Amino acid sequence: DAKTTQxxxxxxxxxxxxxxxxxxxxxxGNEYVYWYRQIHSQGPQYIIHGLKNNETNEMASLIxxxxxxxxxxxxxxxxxxxxxxxxxxxxxxNYGGSQGNLIFGKGTKLSVKP
Amino acid sequence: xxxxxxNPRHKITKRGQNVTFRCDPISxxxxxxxxxxxxxxxxxxxxxxxxxxQLEKSRLLSDRFSAERPKGSFSxxxxxxxxQGDSAMYLCASTHLAGLTDTQYFGPGTRLTVL
Numbered sequence: 354d355a356k357t358t359q360x361x362x363x364x365x366x367x368x369x370x371x372x373x374x375x376x377x378x379x380x381x382g383n384e385y386v387y388w389y390r391q392i393h394s395q396g397p398q399y400i401i402h403g404l405k406n407n408e409t410n411e412m413a414s415l416i417x418x419x420x421x422x423x424x425x426x427x428x429x430x431x432x433x434x435x436x437x438x439x440x441x442x443x444x445x446x447n448y449g450g451s452q453g454n455l456i457f458g459k460g461t462k463l464s465v466k467p
Numbered sequence: 468x469x470x471x472x473x474n475p476r477h478k479i480t481k482r483g484q485n486v487t488f489r490c491d492p493i494s495x496x497x498x499x500x501x502x503x504x505x506x507x508x509x510x511x512x513x514x515x516x517x518x519x520x521q522l523e524k525s526r527l528l529s530d531r532f533s534a535e536r537p538k539g540s541f542s543x544x545x546x547x548x549x550x551q552g553d554s555a556m557y558l559c560a561s562t563h564l565a566g567l568t569d570t571q572y573f574g575p576g577t578r579l580t581v582l
Binding site for chain 1: 471473498500502507508509510511512515522523558560562564567568569570571572573574575576578
């Protein structure tokens with residue numbers, strides 16, 4: 354699975370959009386980009402994933418560049434409860450039932466401030 | 468769908484004791500993963516099950532660790548002769564593997580402290 358690079362920390366004002374970047378320059382054509390977050394002392398929470406098209410759900414939007422070498426997770430109106438560590442993970446599609454475990458880096462610690 | 472549950476949430480034990488953790492996955496999820504997370508690090512893969520079969524174990528899983536998923540439903544992770552280095556959060560995740568992608572859903576974790 355390709356390696357990802359994320360800034361160690363970011364701040365965001367409450368009510369503003371939080372834009373979390375992720376570089377994955379060695380991503381392969383069959384690798385998806387997943388985002389999880391982990392609020393202090395809880396298990397990781399799935400946010401969103403995508404292959405090459407932009408994706409949106411009730412939690413966030415995922416913007417993937419055309420060359421797929423980077424992506425941005427957007428929380429449109431950040432709240433204090435969005436304070437967490439956000440993990441960007443690149444993961445191969447489950448062709449042939451591969452192992453499929455997630456490989457976490459250190460993520461980005463997002464602090465939402467009032 | 469009640470989510471993935473793990474018990475106990477916290478466990479304090481003395482070095483050398485055995486401990487067992489339980490994970491109840493989301494109903495009908497055919498894959499179950501165990502991860503370990505130490506302070507300041509992301510979760511690291513330990514092992515996974517496809518139904519009741521344990522298919523892969525990482526090198527982090529020493530021979531003091533054993534995991535089971537007897538009927539393809541709940542799973543247990545046992546650590547024998549615990550050491551202080553075993554202190555960590557133990558996370559369980561489940562997913563239904565079908566098609567090209569799947570989403571792993573995590574439980575709240577069991578925090579182990581070895582004194």
